[in-house]
Amino acid sequence: MPDPTSLSPLDLDTPDKTFLDANELIINMGPQHPATHGVLRVILRLDGEKVLGLECVIGYLHRGVEKIGENRTYAMFNPYVDRMDYVAAVSNGLGYCEAVEKLLAIEAPPRAQHVRVILTELNRLTSHQLWLGTHALDIGAITPLFYTFRDREEILKIFEKYCGARLTTHAFRIGGLQYETYSGFEREVKNFLAFFRPKIDEYEELLTTNRIWLERTRGIGKISAEDCIALGVTGPVLRASGVKWDLRKAQPYANYKNFDFEIPIGENGDTYDRYIVRMAEMRQSVRIIEQAVDALPEGPIMAKVPKVIKPPVGEVYHSIEAPKGELGYFIVSDGSTQPYRVRVRPPSFVNLQALDTMCRGQLVADVIAVIGTLDIVLGEVDR
Amino acid sequence: MTPVATPFFFYLLAATMLIGGILVITCKNAVHSALALIVTLLAQANIYLMLYAPFVAGVQIILYAGGIMVLFLFVIMLVNIDRAMKERQFNSQWWVGIIAATALGGLFIAVYTKGKSIFPERIPSIAEGENTQRVATLLYGQYMFAFEIASLLLLVAIIGAVVMAKKRI
Amino acid sequence: MHDLIQYVQSYLDPNVKVTPGAAGNMFWAFVYIMLVFLGLSVAVIAMNWLERKILAHMQVRLGPMRVGPHGLLQPIADALKLLLKEDLIPAGADSFVFWFAPFIVVLAAFCVFVVVPFGPQHAITDMNIGILFMLGVSSLSVLGVVMAGWASNSHYPLIGALRSSAQMVSYEIAMGLAVISAILMTSLNATGTGTLSMIGIVEAQKAQGEWFIFKFFPLGLIAFFIFAVAMVAETNRAPFDLAEAESELTAGFHTEYSGFRWSLFFLGEYTAMIAVSSIAVTLWLGGWLRPFPNLLNSPTWDTLFSYVPGATFLFLAAICFYNVARMPKHPYFRIQTMGLGAFGAALALIGLILFIPVVSVRVQDIFWFTAKVAGFQYLYIWYRGTFPRYRFDQLMHLGWKVLLPLGLGVLILTAGVGLLQIKS
């Protein structure tokens, strides 16, 4: 039992089962596999090429982020959250900072809120770009990857100029921002938006009407709205199933209520709809950033925050709409400088649960497409 | 193309074929047997070329080496041969088989030594360039009926194979 | 000695209009074999470089730039690297079969070129079952793939081998039907007999004054299209590269191969690509015939077209010189600039030589054939840059339920239309 190799129902070393076995075949995918987006291990039960069921084995990237949080001060824990969903680090920071701010009953000043929205939406763009590139690569189209990475670079340059880091940005501080925006920030963001708008069309040109792409994604990995809700699936996957629910609208945080944008939804809840929803979300993000840059107010960037953060005793749950879904932080304070308990509700972790439902009855090659379309980041799943 | 150095190539190909044939029936591993058989078949295609039968040689390569043998290899890989390799390779009546084969061989030798004289010494040569056309004329003329029956046979074989191999019909 | 010289010279006589194989000239046959072998090796090296560069430029990156000017020496560096790498044979692998499989793939790919006609007399030999031989030999590469996958004693190569062999066998049928409809077209002459000989097929197109792709429009075009799809599937290239789908099966049947043996698979794959493209060019695109043989058939046009090979090389040389001028003027780049300049100069020299009428007349057939094949190679790269990958069942669906009925329909229609034409 303690032997980790005996975890799987199949002993892979004994070649007693063959491909012609009348019953079912169990094969192992990962943890080292190019299409599992990290160290995800999937044990597939197959009937020929048809998937009868699957089991995910996760935890290969477990670093005990929640435990670390209990042993760091509130400010010290802030950079750690960037390492969970490392492709959307800004969103993670936003959720954490807002949760602690709520616990402290303070609110970031308007200018900080605006900059937060700009950076978070830019980060949503990078996350979706990375998703699009790798998802298309999984399905066999190699070119979109390079297009998305070319444009992602421009956003990362803005991040780098703003806070010195490209990926794990640590852009926000509890109570606002650490840095004032650099001179020319607005201009550069606007330039980027003007540059990026036609690029979304370019991505769509490559894929949206490509026949092979349609064949590979239409009707694949279908999940109904009811299943989504029952399984707690959120984010673009939920919206592609036709549920018009976005935390930015439903329970607005930061100052999203000031911006005008739409929630794109799909109809069928298949891989193609999820693709369409995410592409539309990129366009909406561009809209939000444009409004935020135009209306960027002057003023302080930091609220009055005590030097040592000691929230009063109590607990708070705060969630935001990360690129992958609902990212929640449940923080229990005991009145000291360190959180008594930090719980992260990771969207990827909960969304990954739906993989089994989505893959049943599909073929093996579709499992790869579905893993890609779920847009999981193993750093966040395993924490 | 007139075949050149006929005896040399004949003995080379004959040796290849016979070694291949021996390997087919002695190899433990069915995959090795299949590969030996492929070598035999390819050598035989070359012998057909020497016998001025280029069309049959082409058919031999496409159908036998490229088609039937791939099917064989496919099936060998699908079924588990590990167990078969560990088992005894020859059945308990192997000596009966050898004796029967030897008897048959004796019969052949007897027939050939006796009937050697009836084979004509001079072999009439036929225009190789028109081989394909003439085969086609015969196949679709005189042997039309047989051709149709053969196609029917193939159809039956296809359906039969599908029915046999399918898990659920 | 004199006889030997005459033997060698006999084929240089401009009146000779047959291939060395058909003439029974062993010496020249051997020379041709060597030339084809060398030419193919160079072509594969060039393909390697071009594929990387073209794909890179499609994907907004530069591709190899370091080894040699614009990465021109990169394929050679890679070949060296592959040769020096350890040749691993995995434990539990069937070492003989594992060792032997790549050779079958390479042999099958190269053997096809025995009958490929680069010109009316530029082929190693002309068999009267040429196309049958080509299809048969190229189908043998399946065996190499299956052997490689099985001998690796590993799951992914085995699945990859099963997939690719199933795919190759399936698409061979559609391919064969398309080929037959082209062969039917060769029989539309006075005697009513067609031919399977590769040279005969091109001669038929010349005699009918029409490339078979435009024959019985759109029947020839459809048959060509079927072949063009099937040949991509035959060679396991994108979008049909399921056997090597890296997101599913890492590298398919050659996952366990490394070093020299892997490079043989690489060589085999690219040679096979060139081989099937040669079949397509011979059957539908008029082989060595220059474009528009029936519309622009005055001697003026002949001379004009005979300048195209030289002009092409001069154009390539001009591109090189343009890039030499654009090179940074830093001393670090001196060798690179000189290398590119030398390459351009070599191209220009070849171009100038091709303007000599004697050379031009003998070589332009080869040029047109190569140019058409090169167009196909570009298509291959283009597919790889733009298409996602098919799923296995979709691939089989396409092969059996779309291309096969389509091929049968085209065959029947071609026969019918041809019959009407003969009757009238």
Added chain:
Amino acid sequence: MDALLHITTLHYLVLGAALFLLGVIGVLTRRNVVIVLMSIELILNAVNLNLIAFSRMWGGLHGQIFAIFVITDAAAEAAVGLGILIAFFRNKETVNIDEVNLLKW
């Protein structure tokens, strides 16, 4: 020596007979069904060789036509035989011909 160097029809016939015998031995002695089927292919090929040798001897093409029919037959035989083999293997998990001893499974 001359008889050996001058290749006549008899040479082909002897070669065909040898191949035929190898096939017969394979069919009669091996236990692996796949190899038995392959031995049958050997026998068919030996027959083909004879047919074509005779066709060459008489200068006609009927032998070649028959060879083509035999190849067709071999393809059908292989397809059905391997189909049976797969069905058999699926039920009994063996390819041993000695275990094919029931009229049902």
Added chain:
Amino acid sequence: MPEETKPPSQSSPPGEVKPATEKPAATPATPAAKPAAPAKPAAPAPTPWDSPMIAKLKRSYGSGIEPLTYLGQHYMIVDRSLIPEILQVLRNEEQFDYCVDITAVHYPQREKQFDVIWVLYSFPRNERIRVKTLTKDGESLPSSIPLWAAANWLEREVYDMFGIKFDGHPDLKRILLPEGWKGYPLRKDYGILQQDNEWVQINLGIESGQ
């Protein structure tokens, strides 16, 4: 009952011990004494929460639930014995159709060591509540998989990290940590540097993971 449960979490014995020992190490640069003062007056207390739903629940369960609001977020502390029913009612009658999260907090000083928290959301009402209960070590809770399929992995994670068992869970085993690991890392008595050295030695063949 609620009166008993609240004080331990407010007095928070581990919280008092911990900062005293680790504060110098945690914030060495910042002066610790001064800013402690302004934080004090801002300490808001949870206020009772009232709504039609709560009134209805109160009517049927009485003192078994204690609804509270803190920082505008609603939660209720529910008696352990009422948990299955309350969750059922919330799911089926009050339309809380989305189980956002299940988690736990460990208070080693208390007799009932664990807070188990369900974060629930209702799509029709656009409302988020938390249900909290107290449970002893070794005591098990009913699984809520029949109510929300999402609870599957979330309960497994709680089991993995705290060792709280859920009755009726079809496949309750460790999820992030390897099978056979000893100890439950998010318990307060599990040190941050601690690990199952025995497991590491057996399975990884190295002396220690540190």
